[in-house]
Amino acid sequence: MREEFQADLDEISRLLVTMAEAARAAMRKATTALLTADRSAAEAVIERDAEVDAIYGQVEAKVADTIARQAPVAGDLRTVITALHISADLERMGDLAEHVAKTARRRHPSPAVPAELRPVFTGMAEVADRMAGEIATLLGKPDAEPAARLETADDEMDALERRLFQVLLDDDWPYGAETAIDGALLGRFYERYADHIVNVGEQLVYLITGEPATDRS
Amino acid sequence: MREEFQADLDEISRLLVTMAEAARAAMRKATTALLTADRSAAEAVIERDAEVDAIYGQVEAKVADTIARQAPVAGDLRTVITALHISADLERMGDLAEHVAKTARRRHPSPAVPAELRPVFTGMAEVADRMAGEIATLLGKPDAEPAARLETADDEMDALERRLFQVLLDDDWPYGAETAIDGALLGRFYERYADHIVNVGEQLVYLITGEPATDRS
Numbered sequence: 001m002r003e004e005f006q007a008d009l010d011e012i013s014r015l016l017v018t019m020a021e022a023a024r025a026a027m028r029k030a031t032t033a034l035l036t037a038d039r040s041a042a043e044a045v046i047e048r049d050a051e052v053d054a055i056y057g058q059v060e061a062k063v064a065d066t067i068a069r070q071a072p073v074a075g076d077l078r079t080v081i082t083a084l085h086i087s088a089d090l091e092r093m094g095d096l097a098e099h100v101a102k103t104a105r106r107r108h109p110s111p112a113v114p115a116e117l118r119p120v121f122t123g124m125a126e127v128a129d130r131m132a133g134e135i136a137t138l139l140g141k142p143d144a145e146p147a148a149r150l151e152t153a154d155d156e157m158d159a160l161e162r163r164l165f166q167v168l169l170d171d172d173w174p175y176g177a178e179t180a181i182d183g184a185l186l187g188r189f190y191e192r193y194a195d196h197i198v199n200v201g202e203q204l205v206y207l208i209t210g211e212p213a214t215d216r217s
Numbered sequence: 218m219r220e221e222f223q224a225d226l227d228e229i230s231r232l233l234v235t236m237a238e239a240a241r242a243a244m245r246k247a248t249t250a251l252l253t254a255d256r257s258a259a260e261a262v263i264e265r266d267a268e269v270d271a272i273y274g275q276v277e278a279k280v281a282d283t284i285a286r287q288a289p290v291a292g293d294l295r296t297v298i299t300a301l302h303i304s305a306d307l308e309r310m311g312d313l314a315e316h317v318a319k320t321a322r323r324r325h326p327s328p329a330v331p332a333e334l335r336p337v338f339t340g341m342a343e344v345a346d347r348m349a350g351e352i353a354t355l356l357g358k359p360d361a362e363p364a365a366r367l368e369t370a371d372d373e374m375d376a377l378e379r380r381l382f383q384v385l386l387d388d389d390w391p392y393g394a395e396t397a398i399d400g401a402l403l404g405r406f407y408e409r410y411a412d413h414i415v416n417v418g419e420q421l422v423y424l425i426t427g428e429p430a431t432d433r434s
Contacts, residue, residue, distance in 0.1 A: 071288040169395050178386050180394035181401040
C-alpha cells in the first residue's frame with residue numbers, strides 16, 4: 001500500500017513537472033512572438049494552451065484516484081491536495097503566456113512593444129524563464145531553500161515592472177494610450193506569471209516544512 | 218456516517234457562502250472607494266482581505282478533515298474537491314476587490330476614474346455585484362440553470378470592457394497615459410472578478426450534472 005502510494009505521488013510529480021515545462025515553453029514562445037512580431041509563434045502558443053489544460057485534468061483525475069484508492073490522511077493527504085493547488089497555478093501560468101501571445105497577434109504585423117520597452121520586456125522574460133526553469137526542477141526534486149529563493153527573483157520582476165511604468169508614464173512617452181495600455185497589461189502578465197511561480201514555491205516549502213505561507217495574494 | 222458526511226458538506230457550503238458574501242461586500246466597498254475617492258473605504262477593503270483569506274484556510278482545513286474522516290469516493294470525493302476549487306476562485310475575487318481599493322488609495326485624493334469613465338465603471342460594478350449575489354445564493358442552494366445563466370451576465374461585463382476601451386483609445390482622450398493605464402487595469406479587475414464567478418458557476422454545474430466545463434480560461 002505504501003509503495004503504491006509512493007508510485008502515485010511519483011506519477012503526480014511527473015505530471016506537474018511536465019506541466020511546468022509546458023508553461024515555461026509557452027511563455028518563452030510568447031515572448032518570441034511579442035518581441036519579433038511572429039504571428040505563427042503567437043498562434044502556436046494559443047493553440048497549445050489546450051495541452052496545459054489537458055495535463056491539469058490529468059492531475060485532478062490522478063489526485064482523485066489516489067485519494068479514493070489510498071485514503072491518505074494527515075501529511076499524505078496534505079501532499080495530494082497541495083498538488084491540486086500547484087496544478088491550478090501552473091494552469092494559470094499557461095493562460096498568462098496565452099494572453100501575451102494574443103496581444104502579439106492582435107497588434108500583428110506591428111510590434112506590440114516599441115523599441116523603448118524592449119529592454120524591460122527582455123528582462124522580464126528572462127526572469128520569468130529562469131524562475132519557471134527553477135520551479136520545474138524543484139517539482140521533480142523538492143527542496144525548501146531554493147524554493148524560498150524564488151522570492152528574490154520575484155523582487156527582480158517587481159523592480160522591472162516599476163521601471164516599465166517609469167517609461168510608460170514619462171512625460172515624453174510618444175506612443176499614445178493604446179501602446180501604454182498594452183505595455184501595462186503585458187507587464188502585469190509577466191508579473192502575475194512570476195507570482196504564480198512564487199505560490200508554487202510556497203506550496204513546496206509548506207510540503208517540506210509544514211509551515212504555511214503567510215502571503216496568499 | 219452518511220449523515221455525518223452530509224453535515225460536513227453543509228458546513229463547507231456555509232463557509233463558501235460566507236466567503237462569497239465577503240468577496241461581494243469587498244467589491245461593493247472597493248467600488249465606493251473608487252467612485253467617491255473614499256480613502257477610509259479603500260483602507261477597510263485592504264485590511265479585510267485577510268478575513269476572506271482566513272475563510273479560505275477554514276475551507277481547506279474542513280475539506281482535509283472531511284476526506285480524512287469520511288474517505289469519500291466517486292461523486293462524494295468530487296464534491297469536496299470541487300469545494301477547494303470554488304474557494305480558490307472566491308479568494309481571488311477578494312484579491313481583485315483589494316486591487317481596485319489599492320488603485321483608489323494610490324490616486325487619493327484625486328479620483329482614479331475621470332468623469333467620462335464613471336458610467337462604464339458604474340455598470341461594471343453593478344454587473345459584478347449582481348453576479349456575486351447570484352453565486353452566493355447558488356452556493357447555498359445549487360441549481361444548474363441559473364449557474365449557466367451567469368455566462369450571459371459575463372457577456373454584459375465583456376461588452377462594458379469593450380466600451381471602456383473605446384473611450385480609453387479615443388483620439389480625443391484627454392487624460393494621458395497614467396489614467397488610461399489605470400482605467401485598463403481597473404477594467405481588467407472587474408472583468409476577472411466576473412470570470413471567477415463564471416468559473417464557480419461552472420463548477421456548480423459540474424457538481425450537479427457531472428458534465429465538465431469546457432473553457433478553463
